[in-house]
Amino acid sequence: MSNLLKDKATIVLVILLALTLLSWLMLYALKLEPKTVGVLLLVLAFVKVQLIISQYMELNKAIFPIRIAFWLWTACACGISIWMYLR
Amino acid sequence: MNQQATTIQAQASAETGIWAFILADMCIFALYFFIFAWDKSVHPEQFAQGQATLNITFGGANTIILLISSCFMAKAVQAARLSDVARYTHYIRLTILCGCLFLVIKAVEYSDKLAEGYHVASNEFYRDYFAFTGLHMLHVIIGLLVLGYALQFRKDKQAFSTHTLFIENTGLYWHMVDLLWVVLFTFIYLVP
Numbered sequence: 448m449s450n451l452l453k454d455k456a457t458i459v460l461v462i463l464l465a466l467t468l469l470s471w472l473m474l475y476a477l478k479l480e481p482k483t484v485g486v487l488l489l490v491l492a493f494v495k496v497q498l499i500i501s502q503y504m505e506l507n508k509a510i511f512p513i514r515i516a517f518w519l520w521t522a523c524a525c526g527i528s529i530w531m532y533l534r
Numbered sequence: 535m536n537q538q539a540t541t542i543q544a545q546a547s548a549e550t551g552i553w554a555f556i557l558a559d560m561c562i563f564a565l566y567f568f569i570f571a572w573d574k575s576v577h578p579e580q581f582a583q584g585q586a587t588l589n590i591t592f593g594g595a596n597t598i599i600l601l602i603s604s605c606f607m608a609k610a611v612q613a614a615r616l617s618d619v620a621r622y623t624h625y626i627r628l629t630i631l632c633g634c635l636f637l638v639i640k641a642v643e644y645s646d647k648l649a650e651g652y653h654v655a656s657n658e659f660y661r662d663y664f665a666f667t668g669l670h671m672l673h674v675i676i677g678l679l680v681l682g683y684a685l686q687f688r689k690d691k692q693a694f695s696t697h698t699l700f701i702e703n704t705g706l707y708w709h710m711v712d713l714l715w716v717v718l719f720t721f722i723y724l725v726p
Contacts, residue, residue: 454609456605456608456609456612457605459605459608460601460602460604460605463601463604464598464601467594467597467598467601470720470724471594471724474724474726481726482726484725484726485725485726488720488724488725489720489721489725491720492716492717492719492720492721493717495713495716496713496716496717499604499709499712499713499716500709500713502608503604503605503607503608503705503709503712504705504706504709504710509549509550509553510550513550513553513554513557516557517553517557520557520560520561520564523564524560524564524567524717527564527568528564528567528568528571528717528721531568531571531572531575532571532574532575532725533575534575
């Protein structure tokens with residue numbers, strides 16, 4: 448068990464599953480405006496995306512322009528999705 | 535020495551190539567996210583009704599399955615780097631199993647929807663639902679075929695270490711399939 452918790456891939460998985468559970472709870476437990484819940488859910492989804500890119504895909508090992516391009520993708524995809532959702 | 539430098543340069547080019555390919559694919563999917571968000575804002579009632587007909591348990595189960603498969607894939611890559619063929623084989627098989635489970639759940643979900651009379655031409659919601667999840671499913675199938683090919687490397691233990699770059703690139707592709715589903719699931723099943 449302690450070996451399992453020392454493993455980076457498993458720790459990342461636990462965080463990702465916890466964030467997924469949080470998304471579900473947010474949907475049913477939070478009594479907020481639907482649009483606010485929608486924005487929070489999308490932000491949480493892109494946090495998970497960034498976690499997968501940085502930890503599982505090991506973006507830090509890629510060359511600098513690629514790292515910048517992936518950061519920009521996450522920021523733009525998240526920002527534009529939310530903007531279009533709210534319009 | 536020159537040959538070694540050429541090999542390193544070729545590996546770096548191959549790595550940059552796969553990152554660029556993945557980024558291009560992710561940009562195409564980002565357009566799908568924007569189209570879905572746009573259509574949702576134009577037809578809010580239709581999308582709310584369509585979303586209510588979806589089985590969130592299927593979507594949620596597939597999300598958990600793909601997240602677990604990404605963890606297995608990361609472990610397979612770690613094992614490949616250490617030339618641990620037994621561990622590599624174990625984790626690649628588990629990743630393939632997760633991918634197959636994803637497809638089975640997707641097939642059940644699609645057949646449920648089709649049996650209820652919903653199809654790609656029913657309305658804008660179902661057009662987007664079938665098109666975007668279908669294209670994602672195609673990526674899962676391609677990923678499974680590549681994983682099946684990568685599994686064959688276990689047979690030649692001496693040449694195994696020469697395939698590490700291919701295995702790392704396969705891992706990158708599989709993680710992309712996972713992260714795209716995370717956003718699709720949120721948009722299609724969860725966002726009110």
